[in-house]
Each structure stands twice: as structure tokens, then as C-alpha cells.
Amino acid sequence: MNFNKDTNQAYLYIAPAVILVSLICIYPIIRTFIMSFTDNDGLNPANFIGFDNYIKLFLDPNYIIPIKNTIIWTVLATVFPVAIGFLFAYSIQFLPRSNFFQILIYIPATVSAAAAGVLFGFILDKSGLFNQVLALIGFEHLNRDWLFRAPENTYSMIGAYTWQATGINMMIFLVGLQGLPKEPMEAAKIDGAKGFTLIFKIVIPMIMPYFVIASLLALINSFRIFDSVWVMTMGGPGRYSETLAVTMYREGFIIFDLGYAAAVAVLISLVGLVFSYYYLKSVLTKEDVS
Amino acid sequence: MRKLTSILIGLTFLFSANFSLAGDVQLYHDKAGWQDWWIETFDLDSNNSYEITPFADTSSFQATVRQSLRADPPGLFTWWAGYRMKDMVDAGLVEDLSPIWDKYIAAGQVSPDLAKAFQFDGKTYAVPSLIAFWPMYYNKLVYAELGLSEPKTWEELESNFEKIKASGRTPVGQTIEGRWPAFIWFEEFLIRSDPDFYEDLVEGRAKYTDPQVEEAFLTWKSWMDKGWMDDGSAAFGFTTGDSMNNSFSKGEVVHMLVGTWFASTVTGGGIKEGDEWGYFVLPNKNASLPPSVIFEAGPIMVAKNAKDKDAALDAIDFWMSEAASAKWTELMFFPPHNLNAALPGGEVGDLVKEINEGGYRQINRYWEATPTEICEAAVDEISKFVLDPTSYKDVMENLQTLADNYWSNN
Structure with missing residues (x-):
């Protein structure tokens, strides 16, 4: 490997970033990975216990609910924000003053998940706005404490999350739609394509790379969902709305079984890493093409 | 010379700072x-x-x-x-x-x-x-309106609940919001029948599948079945309009079992300590027991x-x-x-x-009295009972599994 002055200079430029990422990101990842093979409790010297924490995670019946909830979150919190985001993006472009609607739909994405959780805690409460609206439109029989009953609480929280996550997906699709060449669309219209045919046969295939990016991003975020759940239900009642990330926090910072919490964190990270790999691959491929 | 003076002043500050620390x-x-x-x-x-x-x-x-x-x-x-x-x-x-x-x-x-x-x-x-201490908070205004007096026996307590229920109010507020409050009534029902058993249970000398635990759950279930207790979904304090405390201050819920540290929150809800709300310690279900209170x-x-x-x-x-x-x-x-x-x-x-003065037996709260590993999981299990009171047998089995896992390793 030849190093010239320019190369050295380039290394110097990126050195601070590399050092910072190593300290803040890589080092904790390695520590967490090592910790996952120990019985670390934050007080006593940790002992190596092999794969015990991982075996516990997969064999303990108590962890079926978090795993099931995480899967529900991953599927629904990907499908809804992406699908609704696309619908908004596609519809908005035909509206006058579309900028206003873009801002309106994007605003929830600027609210922190914790703040949104508190807000929806009030909305979904027994006497909250959601039940009041249901009663107003004649569906009073559906009134309930949405965050207290399972599985309604998980679906309600996914609804709240969708409200927040739709804006960013809409923006991704707007970029994609604005970059579409006009000719194939016009040709399809001349050939009689309209409505859903035009959307499903022409528009969606043409912006498929944006669907992949939006979906993978949503998958990564929903698989590790923590803040919304913690603020709204703390994973309860009775652990019925717990997700894997909540399990990790609960084991780590409430029970202080740090070794076990680290094993859950490693599992979440590995799945996130797989999604991230495909996400980056699709982003980088798109950049190469452009 | 000026430099030396500066150093001396600096050292003086340094030492004085260290001295004060x-x-x-x-x-x-x-x-x-x-x-x-x-x-x-x-x-x-x-x-x-x-x-x-x-x-x-x-x-x-x-x-x-x-x-x-x-x-x-x-x-x-x-x-x-x-x-x-x-x-x-x-x-x-x-x-x-x-x-x-x-x-x-x-x-x-x-x-x-x-x-x-x-x-x-x-x-x-x-x-x-x-x-x-963990006494029962009660709404004195409702008691006065219904002509009730502080219960001295379990029978009087349940009789009060019947009258309160008949007046269209909820006799007892309970909550499992935030997980931990789930243990409150569990421990209370246990100590009202057999405080020695409770102390054995939390120390691993008794089992969650024992008849005393079943009796506690059945009493709890019967109170919920009769509509004497709400469903536990209300928030604890001020967080929402229909929180347990707010319902108590409005007289919609007439009793709450909470620590004495909650007093200022109750008064903050808009009713006056002494005149409008007061305390009593729950009478024992087993009348032969000496008085006791959770501490x-x-x-x-x-x-x-x-x-x-x-x-x-x-x-x-x-x-x-x-x-x-x-x-x-x-x-x-x-x-x-x-x-x-x-x-x-x-x-x-x-x-x-x-x-x-009454020589009350002071019994340590479940949250501190039993190992954390059991307690943290137990409150979730007990919450499942509150959500579905018919599930008490499964809950008892699950609680015992938790206890077995802990006590076999400790």
C-alpha cells in the first residue's frame, strides 16, 4: 500500500470521525457482545456463562409475548406507514397548495416519540379523545381503554406510531415521484391506463427502489421499537404489549440482569444489521445507477 | 513579583477550595x-x-x-x-x-x-x-351522605361496600398502571387472613400454590365480580382526568389503598384532609388476628x-x-x-x-420483602389476574414457577 501526502491528509481528515465512531459505537457493541456471555449484574464481578443467556431467551415461555409483539410491530409498523406514506405522496401531487399538505403530514415526524407517546396516552385513554370521537359518530359500543386491553394496546400503539412515521415515508415517495420520467406515464395514459391500474402497473414498479428503501428503513425502526411502548404502556399490563426492546430495557435497567439484557440487545442488533445491510445495498446501488 | 503574587493568590484559592470540599x-x-x-x-x-x-x-x-x-x-x-x-x-x-x-x-x-x-x-x-404506612383512604363526604362509619370488622367493611355500590359509586379504586401497584391488594388480602403465611411466602418458605394464596385471589375476585373494585385501568395520580385519585376526590371511587406518602396528592385533588378524607387500617378477615398494617x-x-x-x-x-x-x-x-x-x-x-398505641404488627411491603427477581415478574403476573380474574389458578402456577426458579438458585 502506497501512502502519499494526499492519502495521509485524507486519513487525517477522517480520523476524528473514525475515533469518535469507534469510541461511541464500536466499543460499546463489542462490550455488549462480550457481556451477553456473562452474568453481569452491574455490582459483582461478571462470570462467563457461555450461551446461557441466549438459551434462556429462546426457551423461556415468558419471552414468547415480546417476540410475538415484535413481529406484529415489524409487519404492521412497516406496512401502514409505507403504504399510507405512498398514498399521501401520490395524492398530494395533484392537489393545489401541495406544500401545505406536505408540511401538515410531515409535522408529526418532528415530534419526539416520547412526546407523541404522552399525547396518545391522553387520546387513547378511557375518557380520551378517541373514545369521544367514536361516541360522536355512533360507535360508542366500541369504547374501551385502548392501552389497557391486549391486543388492542399493541394495535393502538402501532396506530400512534403510524401517525408519526407516515410523514417521512411520504417525503421519500415524493422525491421518487418527482424524479419519474413523464413519457412512460403519458404513454400508459394514452393506452387507457388510469386509477389503480396506473398506480399498480406503472407508478409503483417505477418507484420500486424507493419502496425498498422506505420499507427497510421502517423495518429497522419498528423491529427495535422501544420509546413509544415504554411511554404508553411500559410493556404492560401483564407484559402483554412488551416488545424485545422493552424486554432488553426491563432486564437491564429494572432487574439489572445486564448479561441477559445484552443478549437481547445482540439479537435485536443482528436482525437490525441484516435489514441495514439490504437497506444500504439498495441505497448504494441506486446511487451507483444515478 | 507580580507573577509570584498571582501564583500565591492562585494557590490560596486552590487550597481554600480543597479545604471547603x-x-x-x-x-x-x-x-x-x-x-x-x-x-x-x-x-x-x-x-x-x-x-x-x-x-x-x-x-x-x-x-x-x-x-x-x-x-x-x-x-x-x-x-x-x-x-x-x-x-x-x-x-x-x-x-x-x-x-x-x-x-x-x-x-x-x-x-x-x-x-x-x-x-x-x-x-x-x-x-x-x-x-x-399503607392504610385505606376513604371519602368522608360519601360516608356522611350514606350514614356509614369506619369499619371495625371485615363484615362491616363489606357491608359498607354493598351500600356504596348500591348508591352507584365504586367502593374501591385499584390500579395496575405502571406495573408495580399490582401487588398492593395481593399483599393486603394475604395479611388480612394470615400474616405469618405472607412472611413465609415472601421468604420462600411457603408456596404461591398454597390454599392461602388461592383464598386471597378468590376474595379479590369476588370483590371485582360484585363490582366493589374497578378494573384497574385508571391511572394512579393526576395524569388523566379519570385517574384513581381524581375519581376519589369526586366521590366516584370511595376508597383507595395507598401509602401515606400519597396524602398530599389526595389533598391536591381538591378535597380537604381530615374533613373530607381520612384513613382507617383495614380490619382483619380473620377476626382472631391482632391488628396489622403494611409498612x-x-x-x-x-x-x-x-x-x-x-x-x-x-x-x-x-x-x-x-x-x-x-x-x-x-x-x-x-x-x-x-x-x-x-x-x-x-x-x-x-x-x-x-x-x-394499638400495638399494630408492622409488616414489610411485598415490593421490598420478596426478592426483586420474583417481585418484578410477579407484578406482571398479578396484573394478568386483574385483567382476567378467572385466570387466578394459572397466575398462582406462574408465580410459583418464578419463586422456584429464584429459590433453587439462591
């Missing part, structure tokens, strides 16, 4: 709302100066304290009693405070019973920052590896004094830990007097 005691606590009262009480200590750090979030507080105990811990920190502090004691990371207790017990200023909440192998590892103590501990350990021990000595206890009681309305300090006024004062 020598008596500093660090206190970490997670009761951010108490910050002013901590400062006001410790201001009375002429021997030490204090650096008091509040943590708004309990989890980050616990993580910080635990991680610091081997490295650079604060001299003083608040914690939770019983099994919640046991792992720190077992790891040898907190100071034995028995000599300070012995001094005050010998002087007749503190009750040796109080030390039990912080004792392991005969040594006492903390002093109390909080003393609370909760919040500890202050001294970190063994703290640089300011000597000053912290001196601070603990001050904390146990009559002056500190009286000030703390005056500010917080907690029962005083020093027997020479005056009792708080109002309902709490009357309650403490009744407990002291």
Missing part, C-alpha cells in the same frame, strides 16, 4: 420533588456541607448508583429497602451503620423495630428517609468506597438526630424516625398514634 457530602437521590426539603433539612447540619443531586428518572438513577459503587460512588444515596438493597450488602459495597443505630437505640431515641427493614445477618445497612421504609445508605465516607457517616449521625427528624417530618409529613421528634399533624399523625 473536604467536609462535602454527596447525596444522590431519585426523589426530585423532595430536593428543596433535603436541602432545608441538611442545612441544619453545621458539621458538613452537602452536594445534593436529584435524578428525575429512577432507572438512570439506579444504573448510575450501581455502576459507581465500585469506582467513585457518592457518600450517601437513597435506595429501596429489603431485598432491593440485599445485592449491594452481599457484594460488600455499603457500610454497616449498626454503630449509629446502637447509639440512638441505647439513648431511647429510635425504635429497634425500625431497623429491621434494613437488616441482614444482624447488621443494619441503612437509615430511613421515608417511613410510610414501607425508604433507606439512605453509605457507599463503602466513597471518598467522603467519614463525612457521610457523620451526616447519617446527624440524620438520626431529633433535630433532623423533626425538620424532615415538619416538611414531609412522614412519621418521624426519631422518637423525640413530634408526630406530624393531621390524618398521618392520628394514624401513627393509633398504630403505635
